[in-house]
Amino acid sequence: MREAWPFRDVLNRILEETTLTPAARCSAAIEVLADIAARRRPAADALKDWGLSHRFAGSGDRAAIASLVYDALRRRASSAWIMGDDAPRSVLLGSLRLQQGLAAPSIAALLTAERFAPEPLSAEERVRLEQGDLADAPPAIAGDVPEWVLPELESLLGTDLLPELKALARRAPLDIRLNALKQSRDEALPGLAHLAGEPTPFAPQGLRIPIGADGRGPALHVEPEFLDGWYEIQDEGSQLAALLAEPRAGETIVDLCAGGGGKTLALASQTGNGARLIASDDDPRRLAPIHERLRRSGAAAEVRTPRTGRARADVLADLDGTVDRVVVDAPCTGAGTWRRNPDAKWRLRPGSLETRIAEQTAVLDRAARLVRPGGRIVYITCSLLPRENDGALDAFLGRTKGFAVVPARDVVERVLPGLADSVRFTRHGLQMSPARTGTDGFYVANLERRS
Incomplete structure (x- = not known):
């Protein structure tokens, strides 16, 4: 049974969320956007610093400001186009119109210059909010x-380019994965009725939680059920990628780029803790959250954390040539997650892509040494850029003998047949996308070692 909130806690939560007016939140969002533009820093860092220097703002205010900032970053180019200016104020105003659908009078009501509100609309701003459109905007703007990523995206998306880009600029859904080590989705649903979730379209253990008009969802990480390990917060696309890895009880499985452990936990759940599961990551810092997540979920996995400095050694060397399945959730640009991290697309540079490709080369080569004859490498990215996906595997297959692609359609038909009509099948794998599958842009391919 869920415990009732004590009255004082309820009162404190209400007070926390009523400090700033909507107009003052807009002013704060403009301030944060200006900081991001001036210092070319992640939005999360700018929002954190703003909160530290404005401690009177409650948690609800901070969340609402974050929603305004991320919406503005999602529509930064198109907002600047309709406003004729890329200043932070203009980007925010344009996003209120494009992303939130507010008409000019509603936006004007927020801009009164009273009690921390922004300055009133100018005559030109009003005209642009009333008449501006994207009819003649080039694809990168619309x-x-x-603009430099368009050729990459167009080679994958073709005539679906603009619909996919528009879907990539919308807010992402809020998904959770029910932990089968505790109970099935059907068994868990009565205890999670208060979240009003709906089963995800494809993932059998997924639940989609509704979010409000401001983009906020419930604080899932403090729910008693979360603390008891009932579920993990995980995009449906990530859940599907883990399922398409086809883990099996009795196998030795290495999660080579485990990070915080999201896919490690999913693999343990899928195999009922019946596989020997080893989680590692080249960066020890990324592994820090995995220990508490394993404890909470009841997942069984061995965590091998590399040492830093001169004592650094290969912590997986004893497994070379013996592993049944190596899951490579590869470092990438994250171009498939721009709904969630819209600031990342504006900070991405061609040099960053080259760096990620070099890292993908390294992890694929390491995976090749681990896998046994007859075993598989499961290559996963959260990117829509073909150079990180089929391109990375083209290069791997060209320099590495003895590996062959497992047809992605065969894997889907075997594991998730209902997904086949929604994904894009590529030369080596499959691509999910916001417009086609409603998920982040995950890519999955299976390679089998034949000799």
């Missing part, structure tokens, strides 16, 4: 992406 789709809100850096």
